[in-house]
Amino acid sequence: MTIQLNGLHVEIPENIRNVDDLLKHYQLENRIVIIELNNEIADKSKYTELPIADGDKVEMIHFVGGG
Amino acid sequence: MSTTRYSRQELFPPIGKAGQEKLKNARVLIIGAGALGTSSAEMLVRAGVGRITMVDRDYVEWSNLQRQQLYTEKDVQDKLPKAIAAEKRLREVNSEVVIEGIVADVNGMNIEELVKNQHVILDATDNFETRLVVNDAAVKHEIPFIFGACVASYGMTFPMIPGKTPCLHCLINHLPSQNQTCDTVGVISPIVQLVTAYQVTSALKVLTGNEIVPRLQSFDIWKSEKAEIDVWPLKNKDCPTCGSSSTFPFLAYENQTKAAVLCGRNTVQLRPGFERTITLDQLAIRLKELTSEFIQNPYLLSCTYEEFRLVFFKDGRALIHGTSEIAQAKAIYHRLIG
Numbered sequence: 001m002t003i004q005l006n007g008l009h010v011e012i013p014e015n016i017r018n019v020d021d022l023l024k025h026y027q028l029e030n031r032i033v034i035i036e037l038n039n040e041i042a043d044k045s046k047y048t049e050l051p052i053a054d055g056d057k058v059e060m061i062h063f064v065g066g067g
Numbered sequence: 068m069s070t071t072r073y074s075r076q077e078l079f080p081p082i083g084k085a086g087q088e089k090l091k092n093a094r095v096l097i098i099g100a101g102a103l104g105t106s107s108a109e110m111l112v113r114a115g116v117g118r119i120t121m122v123d124r125d126y127v128e129w130s131n132l133q134r135q136q137l138y139t140e141k142d143v144q145d146k147l148p149k150a151i152a153a154e155k156r157l158r159e160v161n162s163e164v165v166i167e168g169i170v171a172d173v174n175g176m177n178i179e180e181l182v183k184n185q186h187v188i189l190d191a192t193d194n195f196e197t198r199l200v201v202n203d204a205a206v207k208h209e210i211p212f213i214f215g216a217c218v219a220s221y222g223m224t225f226p227m228i229p230g231k232t233p234c235l236h237c238l239i240n241h242l243p244s245q246n247q248t249c250d251t252v253g254v255i256s257p258i259v260q261l262v263t264a265y266q267v268t269s270a271l272k273v274l275t276g277n278e279i280v281p282r283l284q285s286f287d288i289w290k291s292e293k294a295e296i297d298v299w300p301l302k303n304k305d306c307p308t309c310g311s312s313s314t315f316p317f318l319a320y321e322n323q324t325k326a327a328v329l330c331g332r333n334t335v336q337l338r339p340g341f342e343r344t345i346t347l348d349q350l351a352i353r354l355k356e357l358t359s360e361f362i363q364n365p366y367l368l369s370c371t372y373e374e375f376r377l378v379f380f381k382d383g384r385a386l387i388h389g390t391s392e393i394a395q396a397k398a399i400y401h402r403l404i405g
Contacts, residue, residue: 006285006294030349032243034283036296059294061285063239065405066218066249067103067193067262 001054012052020047022058032063072163073115086275087115093274094118096185098173098201100149101125102254103215104191105137106263107270111189112157114271118165119157122181123149124172124394134256172394173197175318178204187270188212193249194401195242196317196324196339199308202227202235203317206309211273215266218247218254220289222262225282225298226269232281233302234309236317242341243405250402251353258288326393329386335396339383345404347381354403375399 002011016022019042023029035042036059042050052058077087093116097104100123111119127135127142127149135149142152154168171177173192182188182204190213192198198214205212206229214225214235227234265284272279286293302309307316316322322340329336347368355361358370358377369378376388377399385404387396 006292008292030243032239032241034238034296034298034301041296041298041300059296061223061283061294061296063195063243064216064218064221064223064247065193065195065198065243066247066254067099067101067191067216 001052003052003055004057006059016052018048018052019050022052022060023047026060028060028062034061035059076114081277082271082275086277089275090115090271091117093186094184095120095187095189095270095274096181097121097189097191098181098197099123099191099193100135100137100153100168101131101191101193102134102249102256102259103217103263103266104149104189105135105153106259107189107191107215107267108153108157109136109160110263110267111270112161112164112166114267115161116164116274118167120167120169120181120185121150121153122169122171122173123153124170125149125398127152134254134259136256172397173200175200175203175323176320179208179318182208182210185210187273189266189270190214190216194405195239196341196401198235199239199242200317203308203315205229206234206236206313207315207318211269213266213269213273215262217258217262218249219252220255220258221285221287222258223283223285224262224265224269225284226273226279228273228279228281229309233298234306236308237301237303237306238283238298240303242339247353248402248405251357255289258286261286261288324397326397328391328393332388333391334386334388335390335393337385337387337396337400345379345381345383347379350379350404357403372399372403377403379404 038057073087077084095116100121126146127138129143137153137156148170150168150170154166157166188205209229212227269279283296283298304310307314324340325338327336351363354370358372360371362369367380374389378386390396
């Protein structure tokens with residue numbers, strides 16, 4: 001399926017069903033991440049319950065420490 | 068001094084002559100004099116901000132010169148502390164600005180003294196712990212704190228305005244157990260410049276009384292990717308830093324990273340004040356490439372990095388052999404662990 005991720009159209013595998021899968025796909029599951037799904041911030045405790053569907057608009061920001 | 072020095076900036080309507088006068092009377096504190104710090108400092112000094120204070124615990128090394136724009140080969144050869152080398156260069160850039168470089172390790176015990184009388188604080192540190200310490204002090208003393216960070220080609224920024232935005236602690240609710248750092252995955256200088264461009268713009272807006280949009284932004288300059296999130300919904304009314312009954316936990320003595328010089332062993336022991344479980348397996352993946360004489364067992368990980376022997380324990384504790392200077396030991400720890 002295709003989603004709009006951080007402003008870009010990206011193709012992601014069909015087996016990604018929810019926000020938790022998406023995080024794992026990008027290997028960000030152990031990082032501090034803030035995710036906005038269709039203009040609403042995703043609740044961290046509900047990542048597995050929030051479905052990802054074709055055409056969804058996702059903003060995903062992970063924290064880094066360097067400087 | 069020429070009256071035309073700031074003319075191009077004064078011609079820019081949102082600043083104007085009135086804004087320039089405000090900048091002249093402004094005081095900015097920059098925490099860290101690495102890549103972000105040197106870039107922000109040069110812009111602010113050229114812009115004519117009245118007083119700039121920079122704090123840093125490290126000294127200039129060869130691997131800094133690729134991106135830390137205030138330093139020269141001579142500074143490396145002289146092993147100058149960054150705060151001193153930066154101060155010297157910035158004075159050459161603009162003698163009208165009062166510049167103070169402070170060689171110190173920023174922590175919960177000295178930060179409140181440092182932020183006193185400052186109008187804006189710019190983040191240029193290399194680790195989460197110091198950022199949360201500064202965030203506590205910024206909220207407590209009601210000073211805007213412009214967060215910025217980068218590694219590889221990725222960077223992020225967020226202008227934290229006490230009372231108006233969530234604080235950094237609302238966004239980062241715990242110290243991450245492992246991070247990528249510039250010393251483990253590298254960094255290119257264009258992302259440094261992009262992050263500081265946003266940070267300094269936020270600082271100029273705050274100092275000249277312009278409205279700022281409090282959004283968390285991230286960019287990957289290599290992939291031409293950017294993201295932006297309105298984080299207002301993450302403001303936590305029970306936040307220990309900015310909530311209704313705040314305790315400013317990162318300013319408390321018991322929560323500071325404790326460092327002890329082990330007598331006669333040329334070793335410093337560091338123990339994080341906040342619980343921080345380190346996954347030795349994940350740390351091993353990154354350190355194997357960067358270090359030599361690598362040994363791992365279920366309890367600890369030991370390796371040689373530069374001229375230091377490092378031992379990391381699962382509970383976040385570390386021994387840094389080869390130095391008896393606490394600031395140097397902390398610098399190495401944060402470089403590798405973040």
